[in-house]
Every structure is written in structure tokens, then in C-alpha cells.
Amino acid sequence: MNDKVVMPIWMFGVFIVIMNTTMFNVSIPSIIQDLNITADLGSWIISSYSIGYALSTVIYSRLSDSIPLRKLLLVGLTILGLSSVIGVFAHNFSMLLTVRILQSAGAGTMAGLGLVMASRYIPYNRRGRAIAMISTGSAMAFGFGPIIGGVIGEYIGYNGLFAVTCLILLVLPVLMKLLPKEEPKPGHFDVIGAALTIVNAASLLIAVMQRSLYWFVGSILSIVLHAWYMKKVKKETFINPKLFAKKDYRKLTAIGFCILVLNLGNLFLMPLALANLSHESTLTIGLTIAPGAILSALLGRFVGRWIDRYGNIRFLLMGHVILAIVLAVFSFAVEVSPMVILCGYLLFSPSFSATLSSLNNETSNILPKQLIGSGMGLMQLIQFFGGSISVAVCGLILTTQKSIPLGLAYEHVYRVLLVVCLLSMTVAVWYKLSASKADNLAQATA
Numbered sequence: 001m002n003d004k005v006v007m008p009i010w011m012f013g014v015f016i017v018i019m020n021t022t023m024f025n026v027s028i029p030s031i032i033q034d035l036n037i038t039a040d041l042g043s044w045i046i047s048s049y050s051i052g053y054a055l056s057t058v059i060y061s062r063l064s065d066s067i068p069l070r071k072l073l074l075v076g077l078t079i080l081g082l083s084s085v086i087g088v089f090a091h092n093f094s095m096l097l098t099v100r101i102l103q104s105a106g107a108g109t110m111a112g113l114g115l116v117m118a119s120r121y122i123p124y125n126r127r128g129r130a131i132a133m134i135s136t137g138s139a140m141a142f143g144f145g146p147i148i149g150g151v152i153g154e155y156i157g158y159n160g161l162f163a164v165t166c167l168i169l170l171v172l173p174v175l176m177k178l179l180p181k182e183e184p185k186p187g188h189f190d191v192i193g194a195a196l197t198i199v200n201a202a203s204l205l206i207a208v209m210q211r212s213l214y215w216f217v218g219s220i221l222s223i224v225l226h227a228w229y230m231k232k233v234k235k236e237t238f239i240n241p242k243l244f245a246k247k248d249y250r251k252l253t254a255i256g257f258c259i260l261v262l263n264l265g266n267l268f269l270m271p272l273a274l275a276n277l278s279h280e281s282t283l284t285i286g287l288t289i290a291p292g293a294i295l296s297a298l299l300g301r302f303v304g305r306w307i308d309r310y311g312n313i314r315f316l317l318m319g320h321v322i323l324a325i326v327l328a329v330f331s332f333a334v335e336v337s338p339m340v341i342l343c344g345y346l347l348f349s350p351s352f353s354a355t356l357s358s359l360n361n362e363t364s365n366i367l368p369k370q371l372i373g374s375g376m377g378l379m380q381l382i383q384f385f386g387g388s389i390s391v392a393v394c395g396l397i398l399t400t401q402k403s404i405p406l407g408l409a410y411e412h413v414y415r416v417l418l419v420v421c422l423l424s425m426t427v428a429v430w431y432k433l434s435a436s437k438a439d440n441l442a443q444a445t446a
Contacts, residue, residue, distance in 0.1 A: 003122045006178050007133045010114055013171045014137030017080070017110045020103065020165045021049060022145025027153040027161060034158070035093050045100055051205050052104025054384040055198050057112040061377025062238060064116045065370070066189065068182035073175060076109030081169035087162030103165070115376040119364035121180065127364065128312070129304025132357040136300030139353045142267055143293020147286035193238030196226040201381065208392045240374045249375065251431045252363050255316070256379055257386035258424030259359065262323060263352050264387030265394045265417050266330075270341055272398075273410050277335045288338055292345035296353045303354045312362035313432050319355030320425040322347055327418040334414060335407030390417075 024031075024046060031045060032038070060072050083102035090096040111134075118130045152160040199222045207215035230237050243249055267289075274280040274288060307315050326348045333340050360379070367375040394413050401409035 002178065003118075003126065003130055006175070007118075007130045009171060009174055009178070010110070010117075011133040011137035013077075013110045013168060013175070014114060014134055015141045016165060016168050016171070017107045018138050018141035019145040019148065020107065020161075021046070021053070022141055023149030023152070023161045023164065024049070024100075024158075027149050027158045030153055031096075031158050035096070037093050041093060044097060048097060049100045049104045049107075050384075050388060051202050052101055053107050053111075054205070054381055054388075055201055056105050056108025057384070058108075058197065058377035058381040059112075059194060060108050061112040061116055061373045061380070062194070063189065063373070064113060065373040066185045068184060069113055069117055069120075070176055070179050070181065072113060073109050073179070074172070076106040076113075077168055077172040077175075078106070079103075080106030080109075081166060081172065084162045084165040084168070088159050088166070090159065090162070099162070111380060112377055115360055115364065115380070116373050117179070119367075119372045119376065120369075124365060125308055128307030128357065128361045129301060131361045131364070132300050132304030132307060132353065135353040135357045135360070136297050138356075139296040139300070139349055140293050142263075143290050143296070143349065146271070147283070147290060150283065150286060190233075190236065190238040193226070193229065193233075196222065196229060197238055200226055201385075204385070205388055208389050211392065211396065238374075239378060240371060243371060243375050243378060246366070248366050248431065248434070249363070251427050251434075252359060252366070253379055253382045254427050255424050255431070256356075256359055256363075256383040258420050258427075259352065259355055260383040260386035261390040261420050262327070262417055262424075263356075265390035265413075266327075266345075266348060268391045268394050269410060269413060270345065273334055274338055274341060277407055277410065278338045280338060284338075288342050289345055291342060292347075292349035295346055296349040299350045300353060303350070303357060307354070307358050307361060312358040312365070313428075313435065315354050315358040316362065316428050317425070317432065319351045319358065320421065320428055322351040323355065324418060324421045324425060326351070327414055327421055331411050331414040331418055334410050 032041075056076070060076060063072055080103055083099050083106065087096070087099040087103070090099050114134045115131065118127055118134070122130045148164065149161060152164065200219065203215055203219035203222055206212065207219050226239075230239065230241050270289060271285045274285045280288065303315070326344045329340065329344055360376070363379055364372065364376060394417075397413050397416065398409055401412060
């Protein structure tokens with residue numbers, strides 16, 4: 001496989017898929033007004049896609065252990081593309097919600113299979129730059145999505161957003177031609193375990209997004225049931241318990257959770273701070289955030305090469321340090337000027353991309369081949385949970401601080417994110433020390 005050709009195309013596909021979330025975020029107010037629905041119903045246009053996207057990511061990753069990547073990609077991107085075509089003509093809430101759920105069922109292919117493909121077909125000495133390109137596609141989508149969504153939503157309407165996602169149909173035939181052909185492998189797919197995973201994830205996400213105690217209790221009960229099932233069943237389960245036996249994997253998933261808490265929390269807070277503290281317009285907010293995304297995209301190729309040359313752990317730690325510095329500045333000066341946010345995100349976005357790339361590359365390195373699909377899929381599901389929980393918790397913290405000055409409230413939330421960053425950095429240092437100890441032991445034994 002020629003990864004120099006495949007990975008830029010895959011990066012564009014990831015950009016389209018992730019932007020399908022960020023574009024709709026800024027269009028929700030106009031959708032609520034056009035369809036004459038409540039804010040609670042409107043939130044499900046975002047939540048339904050988010051839940052489905054997270055679940056389809058881990059399912060496609062798990063299926064890749066036995067089903068060829070090309071076949072999974074054909075199914076997933078066809079569902080995403082055709083549902084987007086239907087979305088262009090969706091003019092009522094029921095149809096719009098159905099289309100968003102169908103989109104999410106196909107969208108998980110790009111994120112889930114991208115890491116599996118890189119781990120399976122790209123040599124380790126070039127894998128860092130390949131995974132960095134996937135992270136770059138995500139970073140670009142987070143930066144440009146609100147701008148593109150705002151312009152299309154204002155001048156064309158929300159149906160025009162679906163037309164952008166239809167571009168994925170142009171990517172599909174190119175990737176089908178470039179990806180290597182695989183033979184199906186014998187394997188057992190745990191349908192009950194997959195169903196329990198869906199119930200676990202969906203109920204917990206709904207509990208967080210709706211802030212519902214009943215959903216949270218139901219989610220805990222479903223997780224207990226799933227744990228009992230994994231213990232009793234002798235065949236290979238959907239969530240492979242061998243993953244949890246790996247201490248290094250557990251540490252990396254904890255870091256992945258925290259890193260997405262920081263990124264999604266910051267992306268949630270920056271537009272609100274610019275709008276409520278500096279009274280900036282939607283377009284100005286987008287233009288303030290966009291330079292960070294552009295810089296991250298420009299540096300992505302070089303960061304991948306540096307990761308391959310100098311190693312994952314070095315960039316994992318360096319990224320944490322820069323993220324902590326930016327969050328510390330935001331914790332005390334976010335209301336000073338929009339320039340503080342612009343300059344801060346110029347450092348934050350590339351550092352996040354480098355940290356996530358090195359994390360995913362390191363994860364693919366410690367997993368044996370037979371666990372790549374399930375391990376990388378579960379990693380992405382846990383990362384997604386971090387981002388979803390972050391947005392809900394940041395919003396809740398802001399809501400409970402109405403009695404204090406608004407600028408101080410934002411600074412308090414950023415201090416919470418700073419604590420999360422420092423905890424994640426501690427786990428990263430712990431991982432480095434344990435990895436160094438293992439290397440020294442191996443050298444002494446040799």
C-alpha cells in the first residue's frame with residue numbers, strides 16, 4: 001500500500017466526517033427556529049450523531065479483525081454518503097433525526113478503520129506521520145467546521161450542510177482502488193457483547209448529556225451486567241478482557257480520556273468566552289479559532305516525522321507541558337483580550353494533535369496484531385467519552401457559577417481543565433518510568 005497517497009486522501013475523509021459534527025453545532029439555533037422545535041429536541045440532532053458515531057467507530061474496528069477493510073469501508077461510506085443525499089431534502093424533524101442517525105452508522109469507518117489500517121499496513125518507522133495526518137484532519141475539522149457551517153447555514157440553510165458531507169462519495173472509489181485486498185478471516189463476532197456495549201455507551205452518554213440520575217443508574221447496572229457476561233462467556237467477547245490485563249494499555253487509555261477532555265472542553269469554552277466576554281460575532285469567533293487549526297494542519301506532516309524519529313513518549317510529554325502552560329494562562333487571563341485566546345490556541349491545537357498522534361501511535365505499538373482492532377476501537381470510544389463528558393461538565397460548572405463575575409467563572413472552569421491536564425501528565429510520566437524500567441530489565445536479561 002502506498003501510504004504517501006492513501007493517507008492524504010484518508011485525512012480528507014476524516015476532515016469531512018468530523019466536520020459533519022462541528023458544522024451542525026453552530027446551526028442548531030437556526031434549525032430549532034426553522035423546524036419550530038424545542039431546544040431539548042434540537043440537542044438530539046447533535047447527540048444522536050455523537051452517540052452513533054462513537055459506537056460505530058468501535059464496532060467497525062472490532063469487525064476489522066475478521067472482515068476486510070475494503071468491505072467495511074464500502075458499507076460505511078455508502079451509508080454515510082447516501083444518507084447525506086437524503087438529508088439535503090430533509091425538511092421536518094423526524095426525517096432530519098433519522099438521517100443524522102444513519103449518518104452516524106457510517107461515519108465511524110474513517111476514524112475507526114484509519115488507525116487499524118495504519119497499524120496493519122504502515123511500518124512502525126513511518127506510522128507516526130500517518131497517524132499524525134489522521135489527527136490533522138480532525139484538528140482542521142474542529143477549526144474550519146464552525147466557519148463553514150456558519151456561512152452555509154446563513155446563506156443556504158442547514159440542508160446545505162449535508163451537501164458538504166456528500167463529498168465523501170468522491171473519496172470512496174479512490175480508497176477502494178488504493179487499499180490492499182484482504183481475505184476474510186475466520187472469527188467469532190460477539191453479538192450479545194456488541195449489544196451490551198451499545199447499551200453501556202448510549203445510556204452513559206445520555207445520562208451525561210441529559211444530566212439524568214435514572215439514566216446513570218441504568219448505565220451502571222448495564223455495565224455490571226456486561227462485566228458478568230464477559231466473565232462467564234468462554235468465547236472471545238466484543239470487548240476483549242485481555243486488553244484490561246495490560247497495565248500499559250490501561251495507562252494510555254486514561255491519558256486518551258483526559259486529552260479529549262481538554263480538547264473538547266477548550267473548544268466548548270473558547271467560543272463562549274469570545275461571545276460573552278469580548279462580544280465577538282460568530283464569524284469573528286471562527287476566524288479567531290481558525291489560525292490554530294491551520295497551524296496544526298501545516299505542522300502535522302513534520303510532527304509525524306519527528307515522532308517517528310524521536311519517539312512517542314517524548315512528544316507525549318512535551319505536548320502535555322505546552323497544553324498545561326496554555327490552560328494556566330487561560331485560567332488567569334482569558335478575559336483580558338481575544339488575542340490571548342488566539343495566541344493560546346495557536347499553541348494548543350498543534351500540541352493537542354501531536355499528543356494525540358503520539359498516544360495513538362504508542363498504543364498501536366504495544367498491542368499485538370490480534371488485538372489491534374478491538375484495542376484501537378476501545379481507545380477511540382474512551383477518548384470520545386472524555387470529550388462528551390467534558391462538554392457536559394464544563395457547561396454544568398458554568399451554570400452553577402451565575403452569582404460570580406462571568407470572567408471569573410470561565411477561569412474557574414479552565415482551572416479544572418488544568419488539573420485534568422496535570423493528572424494526565426502524571427500518568428504519562430508514570431508510563432514513561434514503567435516503560436524505561438521494562439527496557440532496562442529486558443537489557444539486563446539479554
